[in-house]
Amino acid sequence: MQNDREEPKISELDEGFLSSVEDDRPVSGKSPRTLIAAISALLLVVAVVWFAFRPAVEAPVPSAASPSSPVKAAEPVLAPALDIPVPEPAPEPEQALVSEGEEVPPAEPALTLDDSDEAARETLGELGSPDLFSGLVSQSDVLLRGIALIDGLSRGLILNKILSxxxxxxxxxxxxxxxxHVIDPSSYQRYDPYAQAIAELDTVSMVAAFHSFRPLLEQAYAQLGYQAAEFDNAVIRALDLVIAxxxxxxxxxxxxxxxxxxFADPDLEKLSPLQKQLLRMGPDNVELVRVQARALRSGLLGE
Structure with missing residues (x-):
């Protein structure tokens, strides 16, 4: 659901977004281990996309400005994005009968954002690509950082300070x-492994993970100062930018x-940082990413 609200400043998201974490509401009904595995799959997409899209060089040419007269950047206007519908809840499974005197194993404690780091690091380590995740697992607030990266991508930005x-x-x-001067086509090859990693992701599992653990994802999104119910719009907006x-x-x-x-073409130079970095990946790699973005978008929207 989209509402009118003031955009958080980039510096707040890029450096201080962890300072306001207060919500430690648990998400019940799911095994913490299962929950972390699914959310880690979402973070796999974020990390691969962010790593592939991260600029190798600083692209914009800074304009001369007096230190006493700083230029204030205009707030970006966010494009509208569709709501992701909530699927009908699945029927509750029948509880197994317990014989009298038989001990019932204790339920695993509900997972909260505050206690998710260790399990997230372990699960991400099992996903492979240690070089890809080394910067993520070595930091705190793993899930929250992943959600912040999704927020940045939804606004066409690459928030370098959140994940090194x-x-x-x-x-x-x-x-x-x-x-x-033109881009050397051989430069595109350095992005081949990341585009291929995105192409091999199971979008059906991604959609299931999103719907199963939407409450925790929305809690993390709310820590950035947004309305929790707008997280789905951020996801769709990021996918729309890739597709466009x-x-x-x-x-x-x-x-x-x-x-x-x-870019010499002013229309290309006006694109978002995310889209300009996509162009640097080369047309074949962009198409691999675009196909997955379309599939994930269609799955989330139930199309």
Missing amino acids: LPRPVDKFSTLEVQGQ TPEIRGEIPLKGKGALYQ
Whole structure:
């Protein structure tokens, strides 16, 4: 559900979003181990996407400005996003009969955000890709950081300070064609493993995980200062941005030099940081990601 509300400042999300954590309501009815496994699957998507989309260089060229006259960035206008419907609840399973005198095993304690780190680290470690998750598992508030990354992606942003991960080994490179710098197609290959990892994700399981553990995800989203009921809109908005990224097959002209390249086409340069980084992955990799984004979006919306 979307409501009019004031956008949190980027600095609040990028540096201080953990300072206001107060909600420790448990999510009952699910095994903490099962809950962590499913949410970790969601974080797998976030980490892979964030790692693949993280800029290898700082793209924007800073404009000259007086230190005494800082330029205030305009708040982004968020595009509308659909609500993810809540499916009909499944019937409760029949309880097994317990003989008189038989001991009933104690139920596992309900999971809360405050006690989820250890289980999240263990589960993420079992998913593999240790280099990918090393920065995530070494920090606190694992689930909350993952939700903050989803929030950033939903606004077309890449919040580098929330999750510290190594950059791709190979560097971004360009070619000069008739006096014009263009992206070197060989640069696209460094993103092949991440695009392939996204392509191999089970979107059906992702949809099931979202619906099963939506309350805890919404609790984490509320810690960022948003309305909990708007988390579904953030997820759909992030997917819509990926799907709407233009497909460009052919040379992509650049301007500038060194670590300050920009897209020469002003329409491309006006895209969100997320979409511009997608273009740097190359058309084949973008298509792999886009196909998964469409599948996940359709599954979440019940289409």
